[in-house]
Amino acid sequence: MNKLERIEQSLNPRSIAIIGASSSPERVGYNILESIVKGGFKGEIFPVNPQYKEILGLKVYASIREIKKPVDLAVIVLNQFASVEMLKECGEVGVKGAVVIAGGYKEMGPDGKALQDQLAAAAKAHGMVLIGPNTLGLINTRANLNATFYPDEFKKSAISFISQSGAYGCSFIYKLWDHGIGINKWIGVGNQAVLGVPDILEYYEHDETTKLIGIFFEGTDDIQGFCDAAKRIVPKKPIIVVKAGKSELAKYSALTHTGTDAGSDEGWQEIFKQTGVLGASSANDMAIACKTLSIAPLPRGENLFILTHTAGPSIMATEVAMAMGCSMPPLAEKTKDRIAQIIGNVPVILKNPVDVAAGGFAHDKFGHLADVILQDEATGLLLACYQYHTIWGCPSQAIIEAKQKNGKPIIMCLISTYEAFLKEKDLLQENGVPLFQTPEEAATAAVYLINYYRFKSRSAEMI
């Protein structure tokens, strides 16, 4: 098996050993076992701990040697010293994939670095792929596998993550959940002793169920590997990155967190520009980007038009779009005429953003207006903004029809509470229209689509 096949086997194991399994709910060795069991994993589960006979109804083995069946993935939940010895033992019995949860390695300074080197050497000596150390674990929703110590539920999607932080990586999942979107795979690379961000990127490149990749990282020793992988992947699958280490204090925190040199922010910005990797500056921005790029079609050009019946939010969406370098050309005369015909004598001045005031409350009119703007060849994509009303609701169906008819993206902003958002999200999002509650979020979504479109067009022009 080559490296990618070993990663594939570790993410789709036929059997898992949890070494250091515990029966105490306040211990990580219990929590991971519980996550795997509750997550609905269909393969064999082997808890390992000489102190127990049974946990959660499962037979517990005294050692990895006692299992005497093939183990595809070993999750090691022991302290930093015992984990090194256990990894060797796993290698000796033929385990090819392991996760080491403990911290206390490179992030602690020279002694920890030496310990991590032993860990890496043991993995390499036995041809094992190792995830971590200093990690929350891994998730593969396609295999109903949650090997982290957070027993959460997951919806499925085509979005896969790489994270150097457990909790911050989880915040991507949680915010996406709030946005109504699931995940595909999630790998906490931690200190990257053996498998680093570039390795997982290469795996996701070839993983057919992954259509989009989100990354939180503090840094990598293999910048060239990252750039090479990103250059190959971005034209096929968008990569969105939150990169920590802008401020000196954050850089020092990264060093003491995962032993990572964060590098210069300017250098990373240049790498993003050259590779087409899209930057995100918050967990919510990451969720907005992932949701939008995974469900909306690509724009048919970079010109953004905004349609609304209520000017204020369209002005704030314009502010965000302009600040982020969008192109928002004026309305063509013929399109202005068509809009005027639809709205009648409502007193408004037509421009882009297109505010039709009371001329746009009715669903059929709002949908008709969206259709007319999308029909204009100048339009690359549309941001449609509507205020939710208990009587008028949201013109979801009309918006979906306009989008399907024209094959161009619509980003929907529904000024509303989260409760109202929940009522509309499934219909819209299942039909490829990302829904947001605020104009700033909707404009941010539009900017991600435009920036990915720009990069794709630019790379298509190159020979």
Added chain:
Amino acid sequence: MNKLERIEQSLNPRSIAIIGASSSPERVGYNILESIVKGGFKGEIFPVNPQYKEILGLKVYASIREIKKPVDLAVIVLNQFASVEMLKECGEVGVKGAVVIAGGYKEMGPDGKALQDQLAAAAKAHGMVLIGPNTLGLINTRANLNATFYPDEFKKSAISFISQSGAYGCSFIYKLWDHGIGINKWIGVGNQAVLGVPDILEYYEHDETTKLIGIFFEGTDDIQGFCDAAKRIVPKKPIIVVKAGKSELAKYSALTHTGTDAGSDEGWQEIFKQTGVLGASSANDMAIACKTLSIAPLPRGENLFILTHTAGPSIMATEVAMAMGCSMPPLAEKTKDRIAQIIGNVPVILKNPVDVAAGGFAHDKFGHLADVILQDEATGLLLACYQYHTIWGCPSQAIIEAKQKNGKPIIMCLISTYEAFLKEKDLLQENGVPLFQTPEEAATAAVYLINYYRFKSRSAEMI
């Protein structure tokens, strides 16, 4: 009655006339009436429209003259031309407060400006206060009064708003609702024909139930009035502003929305600096600022400390805090020693942000650590970050105790889904601890507290 008394009477009317009331649910004249009725308004309600006898069980009057009882507030839901005539008629029968909903005035150019001048002249001739035109209406939760065409529910709080946009002003209310916080008053000033932002500011200055003011505006003709009011108010009540008009396109949109000259962004930034008004750049930032400043105590100095059991989010919170000019000093040796005693031999390097890894999962330990950091005289406020776990939950009670004991603010970041946030928000927020789901939001909240503290300290130093 002076101007402030007339505004007070309009917001706490004994009776309201809705002129242009309708029985068709798709008409604004129905929606406003419905909002007032469903909102639980206790005073008399007089729908006016010669075409109807009864709407929503209420007797309908053919004209304002036919009512023959005092009307404290007239809400005029007629077109832009008829509204001018009706305002005159209202003045003639002694109404002292009115709202004009229609657009079609100054924002339409010279003809509209002339019409608006007539409207303002009519109000002034009869000594009336006028809200609008081109507005969604007004809300006063203290009077159970919702005179807008959005029949939403409202929780009560001490936060009052002024907005030049209906929908965008509503997005403040909706996001605050999502954050678990209500509102006090909300006034849509629209084109500011008579009452402008400075007038409502002056009213809120003297309104005892208003402790904090949020504003969305595009601009004002009375910049001096705004500055004077802000200078007086900010040392007593924080003012948070989203100001539109940074980009040229947004400026033009403001002009065609409410006929407002947005002015230069640089000029407004200088005004904010001098008056201590706090800027916000999105609806969610406004909600974060309002929630935090309305429920947390003021810091005891400007130094921010961060406590976490999970480094990644603390690094991202640090990035935000550093980018916004916060002070995050190192841990004092004595505090470091006390922390080390609590967490034992967990392998971490202690610094600020304070990451105690597995040493901080247990609620009592996490609360004890928060207490120890707050006890340090260098600490102005604490941002505490915890990842929600179905077994471990959230250490809300321990955090509240540490906050109460030390009288310093704690901002809580609970890495979680919105569902988990909902479980914890009431306990924490009712005890003065604002809760957020992401580190970026929590850090933004901390920055608002610090910036308001800085301004208050600076003004206290001045003679």
